[in-house]
Amino acid sequence: MRTRRDLLYTAGVIAAVAAIAIAALLALTAGVSRGSEFPSLRDRPNPDIPGRIAYLRSDGCLVIAEASGASAEESTCVPPFSVSAVAWMEAGAVALAMRTGGLPAPSPVPAPPTAIPPVPTPFEPQWVVVSLADGSLRPTGIAVSERTVSGGPEGIMGPDGRIAWLDFGDSRLYVFAGEGRREVAHFPGGTPVMLTGWSPDGRWVLASRYRSGTEYALLIVDTTAGAVYELARDAAIATPSWWIEGVGAWPRYPELEAATR
Numbered sequence: 001m002r003t004r005r006d007l008l009y010t011a012g013v014i015a016a017v018a019a020i021a022i023a024a025l026l027a028l029t030a031g032v033s034r035g036s037e038f039p040s041l042r043d044r045p046n047p048d049i050p051g052r053i054a055y056l057r058s059d060g061c062l063v064i065a066e067a068s069g070a071s072a073e074e075s076t077c078v079p080p081f082s083v084s085a086v087a088w089m090e091a092g093a094v095a096l097a098m099r100t101g102g103l104p105a106p107s108p109v110p111a112p113p114t115a116i117p118p119v120p121t122p123f124e125p126q127w128v129v130v131s132l133a134d135g136s137l138r139p140t141g142i143a144v145s146e147r148t149v150s151g152g153p154e155g156i157m158g159p160d161g162r163i164a165w166l167d168f169g170d171s172r173l174y175v176f177a178g179e180g181r182r183e184v185a186h187f188p189g190g191t192p193v194m195l196t197g198w199s200p201d202g203r204w205v206l207a208s209r210y211r212s213g214t215e216y217a218l219l220i221v222d223t224t225a226g227a228v229y230e231l232a233r234d235a236a237i238a239t240p241s242w243w244i245e246g247v248g249a250w251p252r253y254p255e256l257e258a259a260t261r
Contacts (some may be wrong), residue, residue, distance in 0.1 A: 004012075008041075024209075025233065029032075032073050037188060037189060038228045039227075039229055039230065041068070041074075041220070041226060041229050041231050042069050042205065042230075042231070042232075044069070045066070045068045045069040045070040046068050046229060047070075048068075049067045049068045049204065050068075050201065050244050051066075051067045051201075051242055051243050051247075052064055052066055052067060053065050053066075053206070053213050053218070053240055054086045054088060054240060054241045054243070055086060055218055055236075055243070056080065056086060056096075056235065056236040056238040057074075057080075057232075057235060058080060058213070058216070058235065059077070059080060060078050060080030060082075060083070060236070061074050061075070061077040062074070062077070062078075063075070063133060063232070065231060065232065067094065067199070067220065067231070069231055075130060075135050076136075078098060080214065080236055082099045082100075083097060083236070084144070084238055085096040085097040085144075085241075085253075087127070087251070087252075087256055088131060088248075088249035089249075090131050090147035090150065091131060091243065093129055093130065093132060094129075094130050094241065095127045095130070095140070095256060096127070096128045096130060097125055097126075097127055097144040098119075098125055098126070100125070100126055100128060100139050101198055103141065120252060124143055124144070125138045125144040126139060126141060126144060127142045127144060127255070127256055142255050142256065143255065144255070145253065145254065145255050147157065155176075155195075156196075156198065156205075157198075158202045158205075159198060159200055159202050159218070159250055161200040162175040162176060162177045162202065162225070164176075164195055164198065164205045165186075165195075166194075166195050166207075170185075170186075171187040171189075171190070171193060172186050173185040173186070173230075175222060182204070182225050183228050184226050185221050185227070185228050187207075187209065191209055191210055192209070192210050193207050193208070193219075194207060194208045194209075196208050197240060197241070197242060197251050198242070198250050198251070199240065199242045200243070200244045200248050200250040201247055203222065204222060204223065205220070205221040205223055205227035206218065206219070206220060206240060207219040207220075208235060208237065208248075211233060212258070214232065214236060214237070215234055215236075216235045216236065217233050217237070218230070218232040218233075218240065219231070239251070244260070
């Protein structure tokens, strides 16, 4: 028969194991799903940030957000892990680089004889156009380039030729122009950050920062003033796209441009 002393010893062991497990869990989740260190544009919009940003939410819904943070609207929804990038086509339409199982056959897309876009083979991703007016999807039959799927290095080129580069060692963002470089911003906290694009006017840089689960914070960096803002906290990993009226879109994808010229 177990004595009172044995029962107390067993209870003590269980309590110690539970305490160790809780400490380990806290250590593993430290820095995940935290509050942002940067000002939220949803809480305080910045009218100096122009244009609209199209991004995929972590649940697979396309969101069109004013870059200033003033408003955001949900468009159509797709399987979240089927999309690798978003691209503005024009003011009323964006394209998704996605795997298209179950979607209708692509509509024919005219292209100049000297610039015929690649055709996807079965199960390869292709560009699918989303109408912002009604949320309808139209597969184009244009294959997504390998670079779009795999992404680029930690450095990304902007529309004016400058390169934004992230030093993963100290989480500092630099902008290279010619042979010189300038530090622009610092991302504290140790949570991974990825550079995802520039604004079409060449002033702002987009970055994604992991939060938790499948959610990323979408950050906007002012390369002139060095300020960092948070536009969204629910973005997916898919590359977003920026549109400024009268300027155009960024990033640009050669296979899409070849089909629309």
